[in-house]
Amino acid sequence: MPEPPSSNAAHLSAPFRLDEELWQHLIPDSRRVLSTASDYRAWLAARPAADGSPAITLVFKALEIELLVRVLHPFRIDFQRSLPGEARVALLNDLKREEWSRPLGRFFSGGRPPALAETMSYLVMLNAVAADVPGNVLALWKRWLRSRFASAHHWWGRRRVAQRMAAATITYRNRYIHDLVATTSDVERALAVLWGQKANPGLLLQAFRILTHGLPRPLESSEPCRGCGRFMWAYPLRVPERHCLQCPGPGN
Numbered sequence: 001m002p003e004p005p006s007s008n009a010a011h012l013s014a015p016f017r018l019d020e021e022l023w024q025h026l027i028p029d030s031r032r033v034l035s036t037a038s039d040y041r042a043w044l045a046a047r048p049a050a051d052g053s054p055a056i057t058l059v060f061k062a063l064e065i066e067l068l069v070r071v072l073h074p075f076r077i078d079f080q081r082s083l084p085g086e087a088r089v090a091l092l093n094d095l096k097r098e099e100w101s102r103p104l105g106r107f108f109s110g111g112r113p114p115a116l117a118e119t120m121s122y123l124v125m126l127n128a129v130a131a132d133v134p135g136n137v138l139a140l141w142k143r144w145l146r147s148r149f150a151s152a153h154h155w156w157g158r159r160r161v162a163q164r165m166a167a168a169t170i171t172y173r174n175r176y177i178h179d180l181v182a183t184t185s186d187v188e189r190a191l192a193v194l195w196g197q198k199a200n201p202g203l204l205l206q207a208f209r210i211l212t213h214g215l216p217r218p219l220e221s222s223e224p225c226r227g228c229g230r231f232m233w234a235y236p237l238r239v240p241e242r243h244c245l246q247c248p249g250p251g252n
């Protein structure tokens with residue numbers, strides 16, 4: 001697979017052009033997706049009758065990739081490692097019992113990750129959860145997020161990034177994935193919410209900043225993944241440090 005664009009200034013048009021430091025932080029697959037969205041929007045400019053949906057929906061895909069690699073995968077691995085077998089089984093059974101927590105239980109048992117709006121709704125719930133409650137998976141998650149992301153509280157705190165992103169996912173992504181055709185003005189409206197302007201960063205930029213603020217840039221790992229042989233990404237100061245984007249296990 002060809003390398004993703006290494007510098008965004010040369011490849012992307014506004015509003016997709018990101019602060020270079022933030023761009024270098026992003027996972028290669030997210031860069032690839034954002035650059036495709038930017039190209040698609042440029043392609044649309046001469047085709048006002050075309051469906052603009054991909055210019056919107058791909059942006060959410062980039063956020064899903066970042067969340068999976070930085071939050072969901074590492075948390076699942078820590079969850080499996082840190083809880084003794086019996087406590088883990090009991091917690092998983094609890095999660096699978098209730099409708100709201102079933103996607104989380106399924107993911108912790110090795111299944112697919114919760115959908116973007118579901119993940120955001122869990123982050124919203126953290127506002128009402130005391131981080132010191134034992135045996136509560138959301139409390140565990142809140143402690144975990146706070147210890148790894150200096151700005152984690154912006155998901156659920158006063159800025160309500162998770163709540164606004166959950167609403168944006170439903171309004172701007174889900175409809176265009178299914179049955180709605182996006183006009184040029186729909187695309188511009190959605191991009192304005194997601195990207196904002198220089199002085200007033202949009203929702204997507206706020207989410208990316210929460211996921212990267214204060215953290216070192218990821219590096220390409222020197223060891224290939226033992227599961228699939230592809231290179232892995234190393235995120236210094238994380239546990240686990242290395243992530244294979246193909247295999248779900250820790251550091252493989």
Ligand SMILES: [Zn+2]
Pocket residue numbers: 225226227228229230244245246247252
């Ligand atoms: Zn692998």
